[in-house]
Amino acid sequence: MDGDPAVEPELDSFSLTFPLPYRVAFIIVLAVWAWGVNLHYLYIIGIDVPSLIRYPGRSSPHHPTHHLSTYRLATVLSSIYAFALLVFWVFTHRDPELVLRWDWLPVVYLAVLLGILVFSPFFKSLSHSGRTRLRATLKRISVGGLAETKDGRFGDILLADVLTSYARIIADLYVSLCMFFRSEGGGATARPDRGCGGTVIVPLVMAIPSLIRLRQCLIEYGRVRRGRMNETTGWGGQHLANALKYATAFPVIIFSALLRNSTGGQPPPPHYYQAWIGACVINSFYSFYWDVAKDWDLTLFDSKARNSPDLKAFGLRRRLHIGPPSLYYLVIALDLLLRCTWSLKLSPHLGRIADWEGSIFVISLLEVIRRWIWIFFRVETEWIRNTNVTGLDIDDILLPDYHNHNIQGPKYADDDDDD
DSSP states (O other), X not given: OTTSOEEETTEEHHHHHSOHHHHHHHHHHHHHHHHHHHHHHHHHTTXXXXXXXXXXXXXXXXXXXXXXXXXHHXXXXXXXXXXXXXXXXXXXXXXXXXXXXXXXXHHHHHHHHHHHHHOTTXXXXXXXXXXXXXXXXXHHHTTTOOOOGGGTHHHHHHHHHHHHHTHHXXXXXXXXXXXXXXXXXXXXXXXOOTTTTOTTHHHHHHHHHHXXXXXXXXXXXXXXXXXXXXXTTTTSHHHHHHHHHHXXXXXXXXXXXXXXXXXXXXXXXXXXXXXXXXXXXXXXXXXXXXXXXXXXXXXXXXTTGGGOTTSSSTTSOSOOOSSOHHHHHHHHHHHHHHHTGXXXXXXXXXXHHTTSHHHHHHHHHHHHHXXXXXXXXXXXXXXXXXXXXXXXXXXXXXXXOTTOTXXXXXXXXXXXXOO
């Protein structure tokens, strides 16, 4: 951030054109489009996402598909976004004084965006039941809650995992609002102050998604311990290992905050930097291993299973629905690469660039793209687990035939009208 050429002390050059609130809104709108693409492609290859998350099926083939309803919502959100951004550009002309004066406009758009997504009583013709389900799920998982399998457990896990990739976006949303409401400073469109509200608040906000998933893992562990343990369920150790994975995010957040908030104008102690590198390495490679071996059920790290003749290709699995084996290898490599974007800061030259506002935005965007790709393979894995007659994992339940439009699930007010 400090290396980004400043137009004046309150403003960096990137924020002249693309202030922080608009960057946050851009990625939120992009997420709606990405979810639509997830639903659409998985629908094409015969994977019924709504049934996996226990979302009601269409009662009539004449009703729009779930992905079409999502595209409609994304189109409306994008249209309002484009209008708000164009109006901002017309009235500010990249003039620093005007950019700071018009900071209320992107904040108003953020309020409208969140209102449409979360407060479903409005715009009832616009994917009303889908937004109602989103609000109910967010309310449940916001305190680390987890539904039972029959009530949409997988949907809770999926959304909570997505939130971990949006931790920086959630923190930037807080920063935008904090800068707008505080009495001093340039407002929401000024140079982002990630110490707004104190040095502890932003790291705490970033830690919330990982805390949510950690608690969900502990809930699953408790359910295993209270149930009838056998060879299939195990003793719940995998849930503890998963909880540990999310716990490895906390040292990264803590040491990042210590490095950023070093006082007295002096560089932070070297051991802070070394500890931060160690924390990043552990978190990145632990998470990468879990993506491949646990979330996607690939055998790459299993020395015995990866050479099995039953597999489609070395290190993969018996059933591949998303694409050819080469695509899986490409995604594995890409997942590792994007898990390690922090390593840019290890370069003396790239490290300074990585702290520019434009670079922070690109890195956040890359993490969102990584999660979008991850969803395809995570949902595919869940589908395979649920449609395998043998070797069912804990909590897995066989689903109805994909073409059955009467799958039961939580019912919402206007499910017969729209998504």
